[in-house]
Amino acid sequence: MAGLVTTLLFLVVCLSWGTTWLGIKIAVESVPPLTSAGLRFLIAFPLFLGFALIRRESIFFPRKNFGFFIFVTLCYFSVPYYLLNYGEQYVASGLTALLFSSMPVFILIFSSIFLREKIFFSQVVGIAIGFGSLFMIIKTQGLHLDYSELFGVIAILIAAVMHALCYVITKQRGAEIGVITFNTLPIGIAGLGLFMTGLALEHPDLASVTQRSWLALTYLGLVASVGGFIVYFFLLKRLSPVILSFVFIIFPVFAVLIGAWYEGTPISRQLILYSMLLLAGFAITKLPIERLLGWGR
Template sequence: MSTSLAPSALESAHRSWAAIAVTCVLFAIVCLSWGTTWLGIKIAVETVPPLTAAGLRFLIAFPLFLALTLVCREPLYFPKGKRGFFAFVTLGYFTIPYYLLNHGEMFVSSGLTALLFSAMPVFILIFSAVLLKERIALFQVFGIGIGFFALYMIIVSQGLHLDYAGIFGVAAILAAAIMHGLAYVLTKKDGADISVITYNTLPIGIAGVLLTLTGFIIERPDFSEISVRSWGALVYLGIVASVGGFIVYFVLLKRLRPIVLSFVFIIFPVIAIIIGAWYESHAISRELIIYSGILLACFAITKLPARWLVRNGEAS
């Protein structure tokens, strides 16, 4: 009796492995693109003021998003009755937070910025409890507490406790993470029926115009002083980080469970720390490694649904 697999079974197995390989590659692309975003911002604001840098990034990304709406035949405008939500997304998700991130990175390393922003899913959890009345389990509260203690120790170990500019930078980045956390929860509450492409396209275009015009008025940038390296960073942020990362993330949403995909927020800070330390010639201290590990592990715990742990506890 032959024990060899039938050709159709072999083809099915090959397709299965190919699908897994493609998913792994896409996951790695998202982690790399988002992990390098923070260094891109750092390079951009070397010679471009933060308001102008954020605006130019979005103006570069907008035509590509607009093309996506045409190719995918998605509506450009939010549904009727969502004008208030549209204004919040434009200002509270794109305009203000990305200015805060750019401004914060003028005083904080790109790796630390990524670590600070990795707290964003924790704020999602908190806002979900307050606005959506979702239950927070005790182990999640424990993870949040230990995680933020580790974050405080990271800030202290980096010497920012004596630097007011550094503390302001940290506050700006955390404020951006809080606003993004609130935006995700309000989107779940009021914008679940809005296409992801529609959600991004017009708000990112308007935010680009608002930030750039405000930058021209307040910052008065001298374009002759913008380095080629900063221009390259802006193009990278606009095309690869904003549009490319978005497309790949959108594809992965159809391939992976949200809980698995959410661990991108745990992986990209590690990439950002390594790349940022290399570019900025900063040694990665043992304290940073230890506290970063604790921080990311605790934030990872907060992502696990309570019913999952309960079910596993009962099984044991």
Template sequence: MSIYEPATAAETLSSRAIAHLISAALFLVVCFSWGTTWLGIKIVVESVPPLTASGLRFLIAFPLFLAFARLRGDPVLFPRRRLGFFAFVTLCYFSLPYYLLNYGELHVSSGLTALLFSCMPVMILVFSALLLRERIHLSRVLGITIGFASLVMILRSQGLGFSHDGFGAVLAILSAALMHALCYVVTKQRGAEISVITYNTLPIGLAGLLLFMAGLALERPDFSSISARSWGALAYLGLFASVGGFIVYFFLLKRMNPVMLSFVFILFPVFAVLVGAWYEGQPIAPDFAFYTTTLLAGFAVTKLPLERWSRR
């Protein structure tokens, strides 16, 4: 046995520990960037109309996505046989959902928006069962039931009943989550061969242009009245939250267990609620905290492969 073997083993353990620490740090970066996205949207729509705000965010992000695609050598254009799918992604993943999210945050808090959008992975399960004929196991049905029952209680605790003015905003945010979930499932059906960089780059650019032009025509924004804080939030959303969070997430996708990584969707609403409460200067009510914890715990159950573990 060589005298160098123990040192080599120690170095291997050390390099693995460093790799795990880097992955954990990047995981928190994604949670933080996606968790603060909702507060960024809230700050933007303080002085920028929702259509214009969505368009500007994507127009800021597009050049960086384009540069990243060129750097990686990924194609920017979708395959010709997927032009209909390209239009679907542009409209139903980027254009309409992000307008609805911006509109929703005009009327409800950033933390509640994040909680509503956290339903999206659960909606993916439902669409997968309907369109892909995938089974939904009993534990996931239980988690979905607990999660949505908690969501109803959260809305009641916030006074957002059917007759409330903010209920339309709640429906807008849930519709955005529904469209994102549908896009994920349709992508699994029809776009699995398309690079994630290709999937995002040109649709973001085109969606940004469409939203911005629609904003100019319908909202007639006064750019001189946009606050410096809103401009800063737009830069943050376009450069850090959209591009940085996306790149780090897909970097981790190749290095972390998919089940563990999927808990980003459970943790980022926690960041959003805490940061939103701090920004708005409002304490988190005990009933809101309880129902939020129950909602996220219910949705977390849908991500755990309990049936596989029980069989083992």
């Protein structure tokens, strides 16, 4: 029974994070990207604050980690989520998820630079397969990468790079900080900052926001941000980090299927083939053949 519950929760995380991309796509239909990202976090913040109060955990980072707190607020929450919202104005939700699934590769690269972790040859091959497949997906899906589409793709990849860097720096400098502390105040400040910046620069007409966009923002704030977060860190205590990290390989599959259904676009054989190659390549970076065979000892 415990194994069945763990498996179901694993699928819940994959599904909630897989639907995040469609939620962002619907939200930015009538809400500009800065304002949309800010509203999502402002919706999520009270729940995180409630969890902190219930668990009697501080929402403040240790004083010695103030610089790290600023880094997390800006480089994990504020800038990347604006870039994701901006990119999804021009890029399909399924393709956005596939682009973002490259994040573990950047984690591998940054881990080698900052943590001196070894990169195996098979991981280099996996990176080449993954990014080669990603290029073919972009090419075969009819993206001609005009000005808007090109900057949308670049924005999503930069968000993936920034998240990867933040994960590695957190492992190096913030491992002792609790999960609720790590998320609560940065989400609140990032949400307020993004929303106020959106009001100043985007001048959103909140009265004209569609019901669909409000529902998407509510879903992103309550389910994808808070619910996905709670289940993910519940599983982190019960599963190997390597096994759990395959969430980043599996959720793009959900995202592609759900996005294709919602947007009414057929899933071609080429998309299936290159998506499988992409995810297989990125999976190799997480489970290098040399380590499995004991060659890297």
